[in-house]
Amino acid sequence: MFSYTLKRLVNAFVILVVIATATWFLMQLLPGSPFNDQKLTPEARAQIEAEYGLDDPLLVQYARYMVNLAQGDLGNSYQYSGKPVMEIILERLPVSAFLGTQAMVLGVIGGLLLGVIGAVRHNSLADSGAAFLAVLGVSIPDFVLAPLAQYWLAFQLGLFPPAFFESWWHSVLPSIVLSIEIAAVVATFTRTEMLEVLSQDYVTLARAKGLSKVAVVARHVLRNSMIPLITIIVPLAAALLTGTLIVETVFAIPGIGEQFVRSIQVNDYSMIVGTTMLFSVFFVASYLIQDILYGIVDPRIRVAGHRE
């Protein structure tokens, strides 16, 4: 298990270096510069770019960037008066992460319930209902769901605060909106997987040995249905924790998600790299966790890894 994890860690590091390099060079292809103001004369722009070292040869700029990155310095934002990117991330990430975690918990619980109902009452009305809800949840995009939920549940019915992030109560509606898709995905996968596992010989054997149906579902079926679920959930969690453009914008929540898009639009180089690296670290970490989780859920994977 240890060497398996170590190997994964080395892999993760290499991937991050590749991502950092690729992002940086791709960024150079972005048209324009962080200083695009129309009132900026070409002379003034040259002066400013010299001031920020943007006129140095590309390789010099790249080396400087990698050295800083290695020291954990993401640089200063161009759009926010030279504020360190790390500071901006530290201010905003907790907000997005909180929202994402809450949505994850809600979504997974809701999804498992729906999925189990669907599987054990296969082809019943409840199953169709659950399937209908799941399809709805997957197919309604956030940019429709978020404003609708906000308009009806907050503005019209007054059940929730409509926007901002001032108390736990403010986080409930956006979390529910974010959790719908997760619940739908989890429900669909749980149902499909459970149905498949239910048809396995060992389930029949377990029943033949006299185990109660319920025990079979809880002990064997659910656990063995989890593997594909982990494959879906873990990257989804990484995406959620690092913020979401639509929900943060609609509910006026100061998270990190909408800053990512914004920084690309305005050529804020350090913010682009900073947020991209943040997402990458989360994704790489999530795959690491996923691999380890596989090992826990299905010991065969762990063994195979160990042998490598």
Add this chain to the structure above:
Amino acid sequence: MAIKRVRPSKVLLGTQLSRRDFLKMSGTGLAGVALLGTAGCGVFEQSSGGGSGGGDALNVNFATEIHYLDSALATDEISFQVLVNTMEGLYRLDPDQKPVPAAAEGAEVSDDGLTYTFTLRDGMQWSNGDPVTSQDYRYAWLKVVNPDTASEYSALIYTFVQGAAEYNAGEGSAEGVAIETPDDKTLRVTLVSKSPFFLQLTSFPLYFPQQQKYVEQQGDDYAQDADTLIYNGPYVMTQGGVGAGGTTVLGKNDHYWDKANVAVQRINGRIVKDTDTALNLYEAGELDITGLFGDKVAKYEDSPQFYRRVEPTTFYGELNHDVPALTNLNIRRALMTGFDRKILTEQILADGSEPAYALVPPAITPGPGDQTFRQALGDLVPTDTSGARQLWEQGVEELGETPRLKMLFDDSSISRDIATFIQGQYKENLGADLEIETTTFEAGLARVQKKDYQVSFVSGWGADYNDPMTFLDLFLSDSPLNNTSWANERYDELINGAMQEGDQHKRMQMMLEAEPILFDEAVMIPEYYSTAAGRKKPYFKGFVPHDFGGSPDFKYASIEGK
């Protein structure tokens, strides 16, 4: 499948095992949420008393983060809005947009119109109690033009102040800049040219003061948030900062010289980026004012809470005179007259913008006598498109071939609509096929400045000060902002002459003679004058938007009958 026949109620609740399992699962989940709630306390914004809270607070929507609080670096609307409400320039715009003495008691202008001597008010203080001195203004202005500051808008000072351009270009020195402080209360500035709008410029955020001692003491932290900045304006910032996502709070400044005339105790600047959310929050009473965009303008046009004003901003197309086909006057004229601006503003933009038939917008108020510049000259582009086809055909004949021209647009959805509209109009009115090329706004600007374009509808120009010159000097042959490569001796002579002319009447006459040259020569293609529209609550009185510098100005605001 045996399991299919199991009754679900039994699965979920019928046996101890399953109940325990599900309870465990839900329990863990709930515990998780509860834990999050506790751990999450830090992530929530301290309730700012925002929302509808407080009858003496105004809730406004900044719509975006503050980008700069350092007045030497700011370039965007929200930074300007915060700065104009927390700082005091030598002059401030009044509700009629006229510059009135603010930090200065007044100014004395020398006979040649070049030297301005400002006298500061007695007893003015920074928010930390320090006196505001003339050195604070000199220091801040020099900081703007210091090449090391890399201020994007430095031209707004160095174009006017003697010695500043040289210092900014790295050729002169700070001492060579003609800003003197004979004593703590006197500031003397000598200008390059006669600029009757200079008093108004001193109300622009770039001209706000900074205290050297404080700036140096804060170092890199200076003007990063509410606690690393001192203020001398009507309000002080008590919460918020650069890039911060929460509410910015401005509280009344007890050290402000004119605090008796500041009625609102507190302004909450919220950040709501989604315009529909903002409109709903306005309806719900959580915002006291909100902007309207696109088709929402027409929807609320008749509401008593509606406001609208045409900005001193002209959107226009540029024609690159380095392109052989565009050296032909008839081709240029055909392009200039070839589309119906009324349809453009009423059906395509439909946001309250007005059709433009000249360069200097109607919102620029100076002009000959009682008239504005625009009133005096009227429209300079024919409103009728019927002559355009003949011009185009004549041009094609003179060129000996039909030119293949490309029009550059930015990739926003409204620009795409405008692009298709203009393309269609040229096809219909000229019989000409022009190609559309789209790019990001930033890349478009860069290409236009490099003159890598033929016809560009990428941008417009907003006035920096209330004078036709802020538009007319763009087309000087040596202006770094002239992207058309067009040069005209008479035009240069008139504009340069107006810059040196001390007599306001003669100066105006020169500019009045100059602007029509742009249209005789069909140098550019006016599209529309943009508009700002929105809604505000009836109890929000004294709403004073400014066309120049920061806006709105809450010094004049009050809340009555809420």
